[in-house]
Amino acid sequence: MESLLANPSAKLSISNPSFTSRRAILTESLHFAPRYFSNSIRMTSGLSPLRCTNSPEDKEISSVASAMYEYQTDEFINAKEVREWESGKSINQIAANQGITIRRSCRPAPPAGGGMVPRNILEQIIWDKEVEVTQFKQRMPRKNVEHLIKDASPTRDFIRALKDSYLRTGVPALIAEVKKASPSRGILRENFDPVEIARTYEQNGAACLSILTDTKYFQGSFENLEKVRKAGIKCPLLCKEFIIDLWQIYYARAKGADAVLLIAGVLPDIDIKYMLKTCRELGLTALIEVYNERELDRVLKINGVQLIGINNRNLENFVVDISNTQKLLENRIQVIKDKDITVVGESGLFTPDDVKFVHDSGVKAVLVGESLIKQEDPGLAIRGLFGKDISK
Numbered sequence: 001m002e003s004l005l006a007n008p009s010a011k012l013s014i015s016n017p018s019f020t021s022r023r024a025i026l027t028e029s030l031h032f033a034p035r036y037f038s039n040s041i042r043m044t045s046g047l048s049p050l051r052c053t054n055s056p057e058d059k060e061i062s063s064v065a066s067a068m069y070e071y072q073t074d075e076f077i078n079a080k081e082v083r084e085w086e087s088g089k090s091i092n093q094i095a096a097n098q099g100i101t102i103r104r105s106c107r108p109a110p111p112a113g114g115g116m117v118p119r120n121i122l123e124q125i126i127w128d129k130e131v132e133v134t135q136f137k138q139r140m141p142r143k144n145v146e147h148l149i150k151d152a153s154p155t156r157d158f159i160r161a162l163k164d165s166y167l168r169t170g171v172p173a174l175i176a177e178v179k180k181a182s183p184s185r186g187i188l189r190e191n192f193d194p195v196e197i198a199r200t201y202e203q204n205g206a207a208c209l210s211i212l213t214d215t216k217y218f219q220g221s222f223e224n225l226e227k228v229r230k231a232g233i234k235c236p237l238l239c240k241e242f243i244i245d246l247w248q249i250y251y252a253r254a255k256g257a258d259a260v261l262l263i264a265g266v267l268p269d270i271d272i273k274y275m276l277k278t279c280r281e282l283g284l285t286a287l288i289e290v291y292n293e294r295e296l297d298r299v300l301k302i303n304g305v306q307l308i309g310i311n312n313r314n315l316e317n318f319v320v321d322i323s324n325t326q327k328l329l330e331n332r333i334q335v336i337k338d339k340d341i342t343v344v345g346e347s348g349l350f351t352p353d354d355v356k357f358v359h360d361s362g363v364k365a366v367l368v369g370e371s372l373i374k375q376e377d378p379g380l381a382i383r384g385l386f387g388k389d390i391s392k
């Protein structure tokens with residue numbers, strides 16, 4: 001075992017025939033890369049890997065470990081990342097090394113050292129989300145969610161819908177957002193019927209819809225997502241959530257999502273890779289959101305990324321600047337084209353000139369909330385945004 005500890009990457013490529021059970025894989029995994037696995041398993045399942053009995057909880061841990069073992073042969077874990085974990089760095093140190101400023105408080109357990117104070121609104125949202133997800137998971141363990149997924153209808157192709165719309169209209173495909181409120185703007189719409197709004201968006205040419213599911217800050221819900229899905233709306237649906245845990249991805253799928261949002265400013269590479277794989281297994285598209293060049297360059301290095309959103313709003317201070325899309329795309333158009341990645345321009349788009357500006361910068365889709373949802377008929381407002389009817 002000692003040589004494995006010295007050189008975990010060697011071990012990672014070996015398929016050990018003696019791994020006959022998940023339990024064995026877990027034990028073995030913990031043995032050669034203890035910190036990596038304990039952190040990851042804690043991160044992804046919220047459970048402590050140190051106890052290992054035959055309880056349902058531990059079985060879940062084992063299955064996570066087993067899934068992680070599969071990733072090894074998938075080059076999911078590269079030696080550098082394993083070494084980082086093994087060197088004793090915490091999740092926050094790993095994230096900070098990648099330029100991520102948002103920390104995890106690892107609530108509800110008190111953070112080591114205690115007394116953390118959130119530095120900005122996004123960090124506050126993420127810490128609240130940690131508590132919320134823990135409670136959700138207690139109420140509905142992942143196994144129950146997986147059970148719901150078995151009965152769910154197949155997902156729709158989010159990227160195909162964007163590409164088809166772009167080809168048909170010649171203007172960026174619209175992901176229209178169903179959003180009642182936001183921390184930066186307060187209540188956007190008093191008279192809020194998610195299904196009615198979704199329907200008018202669809203009738204007026206939206207390619208896809210984005211449904212806010214965060215309740216505390218955006219007054220959204222997973223019930224809204226489910227309602228829209230069940231109302232016969234055909235547009236693929238993005239679950240607009242602050243995802244920090246795999247459980248949320250399973251839940252989004254169970255509630256009718258076709259795509260989920262992954263925020264690179266919150267998630268280190270290793271999380272994004274793991275979550276992408278889960279999305280693929282569930283038939284979901286991942287929209288990976290970036291705000292700055294460093295995040296975009298990180299994401300462009302991850303295999304399998306097909307859809308990237310560039311947010312013009314800084315989620316840490318709400319400042320909106322639509323030239324952010326242009327700035328980030330300027331030197332990267334070729335690599336994005338080579339990889340056949342679709343780019344979405346997000347936030348702060350109000351006029352046909354705004355849409356043209358981000359289109360000229362290289363986006364083939366836009367994500368728009370405020371400027372539509374505030375109008376009396378948000379669907380009809382689409383004509384004003386594009387300067388033409390895009391429904392035909």
Ligand SMILES: O=P(O)(O)OC[C@@H](O)[C@@H](O)c1c[nH]c2ccccc12
Nearest residue numbers: 311346347348349367368369370371
């Ligand atoms: O309402 P706007 O400015 O058109 O923005 C829509 C969308 O981009 C924004 O709601 C958003 C972008 N990224 C997010 C992440 C979480 C919550 C919300 C968002």
